[in-house]
Amino acid sequence: MLKDLNAASNSKLTFNVSLEWLPPFQLIQIDLSSCKIKNGFPQWLRNQRKLQRLDLSNATISGPLPTWFRKIPIIPFINLSHNNLRGPLINLPSGGTNIDDLRILFLQNNNFNESIPKSLCKRIDLVYIDLSRNRLIGKIPKCFKNLQKLFVLKLSSNVLRGSIPSSIGHISSLGSLSLNDNNFSGELPAVFWNLRLRVLDLGDNAFSGKIPEWMGEKMTSLLVFRLHNNNFTGGIPQSLCTNLELQILDVAHNNLVGTIPHCLGELQGMVINHTLATIGEGTEERMIRVMKGVSLEYANTWSFVTNMNLSSNKLVGDILVELTTLQGLVGLNLSNNHLSGCILDHIGNMTALFSLDLSGNELGGPIPPSILALTFLSHLNLSNNNLSGRIPTGNQLQTLIDPSIYDGNKHLCGAPLPKNCSSHKDPTAKPKKTHEAADEPNKAWYFYLNITCGFTTGFWGVVIVLVLKKQWRHKLFVFAEETMDKIHVAIMVRVNKMKKRREAIQS
Numbered sequence: 001m002l003k004d005l006n007a008a009s010n011s012k013l014t015f016n017v018s019l020e021w022l023p024p025f026q027l028i029q030i031d032l033s034s035c036k037i038k039n040g041f042p043q044w045l046r047n048q049r050k051l052q053r054l055d056l057s058n059a060t061i062s063g064p065l066p067t068w069f070r071k072i073p074i075i076p077f078i079n080l081s082h083n084n085l086r087g088p089l090i091n092l093p094s095g096g097t098n099i100d101d102l103r104i105l106f107l108q109n110n111n112f113n114e115s116i117p118k119s120l121c122k123r124i125d126l127v128y129i130d131l132s133r134n135r136l137i138g139k140i141p142k143c144f145k146n147l148q149k150l151f152v153l154k155l156s157s158n159v160l161r162g163s164i165p166s167s168i169g170h171i172s173s174l175g176s177l178s179l180n181d182n183n184f185s186g187e188l189p190a191v192f193w194n195l196r197l198r199v200l201d202l203g204d205n206a207f208s209g210k211i212p213e214w215m216g217e218k219m220t221s222l223l224v225f226r227l228h229n230n231n232f233t234g235g236i237p238q239s240l241c242t243n244l245e246l247q248i249l250d251v252a253h254n255n256l257v258g259t260i261p262h263c264l265g266e267l268q269g270m271v272i273n274h275t276l277a278t279i280g281e282g283t284e285e286r287m288i289r290v291m292k293g294v295s296l297e298y299a300n301t302w303s304f305v306t307n308m309n310l311s312s313n314k315l316v317g318d319i320l321v322e323l324t325t326l327q328g329l330v331g332l333n334l335s336n337n338h339l340s341g342c343i344l345d346h347i348g349n350m351t352a353l354f355s356l357d358l359s360g361n362e363l364g365g366p367i368p369p370s371i372l373a374l375t376f377l378s379h380l381n382l383s384n385n386n387l388s389g390r391i392p393t394g395n396q397l398q399t400l401i402d403p404s405i406y407d408g409n410k411h412l413c414g415a416p417l418p419k420n421c422s423s424h425k426d427p428t429a430k431p432k433k434t435h436e437a438a439d440e441p442n443k444a445w446y447f448y449l450n451i452t453c454g455f456t457t458g459f460w461g462v463v464i465v466l467v468l469k470k471q472w473r474h475k476l477f478v479f480a481e482e483t484m485d486k487i488h489v490a491i492m493v494r495v496n497k498m499k500k501r502r503e504a505i506q507s
Contacts, residue, residue, distance in 0.1 A: 006031045008055070019043045029053040033079070036060050041069070041085075051075045057106065058082040065091040074125070079106040081130070086111040089131075090119060104128040108154070111135055116155075121146045132156040132178065145170040156201065157181040166191040180204050180226065193218035203228035203250065210234035211251070222246055223269065228309070229253040236310070238263055245269040247306045252333065256313040260334075265322025270306045270329045307331035311357065314338060319358070324349045335381065336360035343387075348373030355379040359408075362386060367412075372397055384408035390421045 002025040007013060014036040021044050030045075033055045040063040042056070049072065057079045064087030074093050089112055092105075103125040115138030116131070127149050136158040144153075145167035151174065161183040168177070169191030176199035184202070187209035197219055208231040215225075215237065222243040228250045235258035236251060247269045308326070311333045318341035319334065326332075330352055339361040347356075348370030356374070359381040366389035367382065375396045383404060388411035401416045413421040 001025065003027060004029045007035055008033045010035050014038060015042070017042065017044055022047050026050045031055040032059055033057040034059065041066055045069075046072065049073055053077040055079040056083070061085060063087075065089075067091055070094055074103070074123075077104045079104075080110070081106045082109040084111060086113065088112070088114040088117065089136075090117050092120070092123075094119065094122065103149075106130050107134070108132040109134075113137065115139075116141055116160075118143055124148065126150055128152045130154040131158070134158055136160060138162075140165050140168065142167045144168060147171060149173055152176040154178040155182070159183060161185070163187075164189055164192075168192075169194045171195070175199070177201070180228075188212060188215070190214065195219065196221050198222065199224040201226040202230065205230055207232065211237050211240075211256075213237045213239045215239065217242065219243070224248040226250040227254065232256060234258075236261055236315075240264075241266055243267070243269075248308075250307065250309040252309040252311040252313070254313055256310075256315060258315065259317035260310065260315060260320050260323075262320055262322050264308070265320065265325045267326065270308065270326040272328050305330050306352075307333075309333040311335040311337070316340070318342075319344055319363075321346060326350065328352055331355040333357040334361070338362060340364070342366075343368055343371070343382075345370055347371055350374065351376070353377055357381040358385070359383040360385075364388065366390070367392055380405050382406055382409065387412050390414045391417065 002023075005027055006029070008031045011034055015032065016038040019039060023044055027048055028050055029052060030048075031053070034057070037056065037059045041061055043066070045051075045054075046066075046068045051073070052075065054075050054077065058081070060083065061080070062084040065085065070091040070093065072093050078093070085107075089107070103123065105123075105126060105128065108130045110133075112131070112134040113136065116136055118141050120126075120129075121141055121143035124146055126147055128151060129147075130152070132154045133156070136155070138160065139162040140155070140160065142165045144150075144165070148171060150171050153168075153171075153174065153176070156178045157180070159182065160179070163186035164179070164184060166189045168174070169189060172194065174195050175197060177195075177197060178199065178201040180201045180203040182205055185206040185208070188202075188207065188211075190212070193214045198221055200219070200222060201224060203226045207227070211227065211232055211234060217239045220242050222240075223245055225240065225243070225246060226248060229252070232251070232254040234256065236256060238261045240246070240249070241261060241263035244267060246267050249264075249267075306326075306329050308323075308329060308331070312335070315334075315337040317339065319339055321344055323329075323332070324344055324346040327350055329350055331354060332350070333355070335357040336359070339358075341363065342365035343358065343363055345368045347368060351373060353374050354376050356377060356379070360383070362385065363382075364386040367387060369392050371377075372392055372395045377396050377400070380397075380400050383406060385408065387406070387409040391406060391412055391414040393415060403416045403418070406412050406417055413419040
């Protein structure tokens with residue numbers, strides 16, 4: 001009578017079942033994930049005809065898929081990921097089914113090889129396919145256009161090559177496409193504009209050409225746009241700014257030129273985080289981002305981490321003040337470009353920053369004190385610029401004690417650098433001091449001239465008034481006479497007192 005067998009997450013539990021054993025029950029759900037299954041792929045599954053969910057992920061299974069597995073009825077949810085399965089993908093279930101539900105196929109993190117079989121195109125019921133991190137070769141089958149219910153397609157980290165077939169653009173339901181870390185090449189097909197993608201990851205390939213304007217004009221619902229490490233040229237299209245919900249923008253390690261578009265400061269997805277809903281229970285969303293100076297992979301939490309990476313291009317101009325309005329941004333990497341100007345005084349407004357990399361540019365001036373407001377900052381790189389002055393101290397910045405953060409800025413001083421600011425002369429101050437020293441004689445001459453003019457004007461002004469006004473002249477003389485009388489009386493009184501004291505002492 002057993003219908004549901006669940007022994008998941010028991011890493012010390014081992015299933016060592018005889019190859020000849022046939023169970024007396026028909027299971028609907030099996031979950032043996034993170035257990036240890038011996039003797040290869042479980043042979044006892046070959047008589048199971050009612051399975052709706054099969055989860056054998058991370059179960060130390062090795063070897064190829066058995067041929068009998070192709071003949072069993074289609075299982076709506078299959079998760080065989082994180083094992084050591086190998087061989088071609090031709091033995092997936094293809095029999096009939098009595099269940100109408102989401103069809104999810106997780107085969108990532110195995111050693112499947114050869115090309116993607118065209119037989120997979122017959123599974124027009126599939127909604128979610130993850131074949132990433134295998135050893136698949138060849139091209140994407142053109143027949144994938146038959147998968148009209150497909151919402152997520154992940155083929156990343158394989159050895160696939162060629163251009164993206166235009167047939168992909170005919171999958172009208174497609175919302176997430178991950179082709180990163182392969183050998184794809186060519187320009188992006190214009191048929192992409194038919195799609196309403198939420199996630200597009202084409203990083204670590206050999207794509208070329210300009211980033212087309214239509215990607216922003218037509219694909220206005222993007223949450224993730226990642227072209228990391230390709231051969232794209234031209235500028236960053238302003239049409240990308242129409243994707244107001246964009247959370248991840250990564251066009252690093254290309255050959256992009258021009259300035260950073262001002263409209264990037266309008267990306268509301270980097271002001272307040274949004275999340276991408278997963279498709280059904282057990283689905284897995286992953287995203288690689290360069291954070292803290294290294295490539296990190298975020299699993300189900302990636303949608304909470306907003307990131308902008310424009311590094312290692314040929315961008316010029318100043319760092320835009322508009323970027324400081326992106327207060328939800330967790331990672332900002334503008335390193336290894338030709339950016340000039342200063343670090344913005346408003347950098348402290350980006351209070352959620354966890355990682356900030358401005359290294360390898362031509363930035364000058366001091367480090368603004370507002371950087372102390374970045375209390376979540378755990379990675380900072382300002383090296384190889386033209387920064388000068390004292391390094392601010394306090395708050396979170398005081399915990400970043402690696403001097404390499406500031407290497408290549410010969411006019412910076414203060415901790416954690418060995419250069420002491422008390423003996424440090426700011427080169428920007430030298431011309432000012434020289435200028436002031438040269439002006440000192442002129443300033444003294446102007447000072448004495450002003451004193452002389454003021455005294456002369458005041459003296460003759462009083463004299464002229466007294467000559468013209470008889471009444472004022474009379475009052476002045478009376479005042480002077482009375483004042484002299486008072487002074488004379490005071491002096492005489494004082495003298496008399498002193499005489500009396502002398503006489504008293506002598507007597």
